[in-house]
Amino acid sequence: MKSKLSLTWNLESVFPGGSSSKDLNDFLGKLEEDVKQIRTYIMGTAAPSDIEGTKAFDGFIAAYASCVERASEASSFVSCLGAQDQQDKKAVQLSGKVTNLQAQIKSVSAEFEHLLRSTDDGVWKQWMEREEVRELSFVLSESREHAREKLSPELESLALDLAVDGYHGWGEFYDTIVSHVQIPFDDNGATVMLSAGQAANKLHDPSRATREAMFDKWEETWTKAEDYCADTLNHLAGFRLKLYDRRGWDGILKEPLTINRMSQQTLDAMWNVIIDNKPVFVKYLERKAQILGVEKLSWADVEAPIGTVSGKITYQEAAEEIVKQFRTFSPKLAEFTEMAFDNEWIEAEDRPGKRPGGFCTSLSVSKETRIFMTYAGTASNVSTLAHELGHGYHQHLMNELHVLNQDYAMNVAETASTFAEMIVADALVKAAIDPQEKLALLEEKIQNSIAFFMNIHSRFLFETRFYDLRKNGLVSAHELSKLMEEAQEEAFCGALSSYHPHFWAAKLHFYITDVPFYNFPYTFGYMFSTGLYVRAQQEGASFAEKYDLLLQDTGVMTVEELASKHLAVDLTGPEFWQSAIDLCVADVNEFMEMTEHLV
Template sequence: MIKEYNPVWNLDSIFEGGSASPELQEHMKWTEDNISELKELMQKVTPGPEQLADALERLRVIKVSISQARSFSICLLSVNPTDQGAQFYRGETTTFQSTYESIISELKRKLARIGEEEWKSMLDSKNLKEYRFVLEEWRTEAEREPSREVLDLMTDGYHAWGQFYQSFMSSIRVRVKGEELSVGQAINLRSHADESVRKESHEALVEKWTELEGQFAQILNHLTGFRLNMYKSMGVEDVLQIPLTQNRLKPKTLNAMLSVMEKYKEPFAEYLNVKARMNGDTKMKSYHFWSPMNHDHQGMEYGEAASLIEERFRAFGPEMGQFAETAFREGWVEAENRPGKSAVAICAGFPLTGESRVFMTFPGTFKGVLTLVHELGHAFHNHAMKSVNGMNKSYPMSMAETASTFAEMVILEAAMDKAETDEEKLFLLDEKLKRSVMNFMNLHARFTFEKNVHEERRKGFIPAARLNELMESALEEGYAGALDEVPVHSWIWTPHFYRTDSPFYNFPYTFGYLLALHLFARAKETGKGFEERYMDLLRDSGRMSAEDLVMKHLGEDITNEAFWEKGMELCVKDSEEFVRLAGFK
């Protein structure tokens, strides 16, 4: 049954009145006062079990408060990037976050100075039992913490460039078929059924990127340069050290996964070649990649999409089903297709009220359904963490992308099970394989590009023309030469290159994709009841390393290539079946 849901979200239930909200103003003042009070207190604290437990509780309260305000400002800017009040509050929350991180940094240094015997005794105390993991992590990180001076500079330097990128991108307009579109709307046309629309949108964006590449080159150079200088001040040489630490991954785990990605290019290159031939081309043109296999499966209204998601989530488990119903009924989703919105789909968590908000521009396609589901997967992760102590809620991006990809699989696999014709199966296999290609080829290219940019930036400024060359080379390698008309400007419109909170936000997607495959395979084996096991894993995601988490809940060693090959083999089977159904084998 198709339900009618409003495609415009409700933010007033969090702070009424948007950026002019008196409640928001009071919240910001309370947060600022408590940060100042804690900053003074922490300067006097000599960590003992009781004092440390009290400090952690205060930090938890402030962390949740900052996150609530930060998410609200991000949501306001997503729907209206020119909202000056929201821009002000976004800047204020960045300042709060910087001060909060400087307090944490000082605490880490104090923890590092505690003797080993005293440290073990402290961790064994009942006051600190639930904080054990995060305290051990902080003590280890103390030696490479940025200085107070660097943290202060980050607000108006490093993070400011990232925010400027978002604002700049949101202001750009292109004309397609006589209509003025935002970047997000134009990018959505990649999956349009009409080839001429896809091509015109692609060419309009290329023209715009060519016009603006110099400005974007400055942004990327300044971001990367700041990051390298910051790492240098911390004694960090390897640019992957911080991203690996943030994702709680061992280098051995990343290397095992990358090795498997490099081994399995051929089946996905074959899929691309076959799909290109089906389109009448010899090689896959980049603007045809998201083209639909069958136009009959394309059209879908927002209410139909929401009802489908709710139905499939409920079939997986009652908790997930109830969550979806609440999210749509209570106005947690902003999906209306209108100009002026940000180009980037997001999920924002509101830990103070135990809610999330999901933002996108819904294009009325199955691809749009999967984008919506992806963000709802993040929101369900937040939902699962509601009962977890605030200091243990900071899960890494690799686990965030596991939850979002798992949600996609709930929809895709259910659709595959219901498919009755080869045409339907081909359509759904194509949707699955697009995601495999993105995770194994596109994200490998992004990883290569980002690594090479950091290496070249050490030597000096990288002009836009050179960034285009680096992007072209990385895409050729990532796609094993299977792409025609390589999109050399994708370094501009890929927002992950400009994230200041998560450098190298590429390999976490592949990690999450392959881990989600394992989880879904277990779900199919287990049947009813797996939902609670899945939620247990999500709840642990903020208080364990990735290796320990997967060993505890799946009994698998992710430092071993064999683990990653199991997931990869499932995707290879999809490619082989696609080629067979397409009539090329």
């Protein structure tokens, strides 16, 4: 790995010139032509009446897959442009253009799904046995089943077209709201204006006074924006609910569960195990309050560090440590990570104007990854970096497969990322010699459990109840804040003295249009990866290959099938989930022992 890593990513190798790139413009122009061609073809084609008729679709499937792949490339690139500079107006325009192209591709997909639905069962069975399409049998069969639960292709196409400036338009409007968020911060007597991303980092500051002061300003700022955010959230939910109603779908969880290829039974089994084990984590929160010298933790205290890590961790140090720990599990994972650092695939610089949060996006045509975050030298930042690299490795493994078999859902995507994060976090805790540093790193691990078992549970409860209310009309900003606070109090079992009523406004995840209920898949990923980590510890070095094979199957199986094939476990029962949470409980027990002398 290079001895001096860049804190900024290289986008020039993809499309030189950024949002003014001629290559990108030409790329989009050619894609637009090709999308029109496949749309014209599929609109004038009937369902195959015999096995010979299915051969006519070989060329279409190849052309369609190419369009999907290139649209994904453009979408990822444009999202990078918007994230690195929220004032890049051309990137906003490009985002609209790409969204429109993706809507057209989805319209083609709806027409193709209708043909799949209309194909005779006997012909279908023969079709799926043809060598040319056999590897795609899962995704094609899945598309066929989905089509049977949707509207006519004409109406589905209309909904997709209207969604560009309606549904997706509202999602993009939220990005505009966030880009104007500026939060004042007292930096040694001088007031500086922080972007939402920079301000969010201050909420994790070791100083309680700094955290509380920033949290007050954070709430105040989002209160000022609440009407804009409430309008946006209401219209996003309204669009979904109306579409679900027209399709005849009863439950609001039908779409997210279908997208995540998991059953309600699996979701219920996971949450039930978490709820049953929450008392252990409440004891941790109570102990943390005692250590901080308060009766109960406030919302801003939940993620406060306990113990101290000696100084800030430089980006170079973080990179070297991550590669080192990844190598203990898998040389392939370490090699990929070195490549990502050396090839400047990561945007980590702490500067104004960037979008808050972190993400990993894959460039399907280039077979590359780009990772976005704001690195400030904290242990939490190191965890985020490892997390996003786990995402990148997952896609790296998928690059070998047919593009239509690479569409894996968020819940299994979060499995790879949290597994990678766990490798680093666990290794750092075990290697720490100084008690204060060991305590800090252990507490950082437990913070993940709190986030996934309590914070994200509150998001799930909030969103479920919000949609129930939204069926009866618009929900006011005041009602949204009340719902949010009630959900947080329930999810944290009343363990906090104060909550974050405007969390619904500040959190991007509620406004993402591609994935409804952008919450429980995180918890699934954390729990599933923890269960995998338990298995990795039991099986040793041989598990790395099994892990890679499991990740490669994530685009062609339900999660229940995936767990059965590669782990021989049943996700609809409590046993696997309990084995995973036992590891998290062990962390809390160790924390309680280490801090007994502090209270």
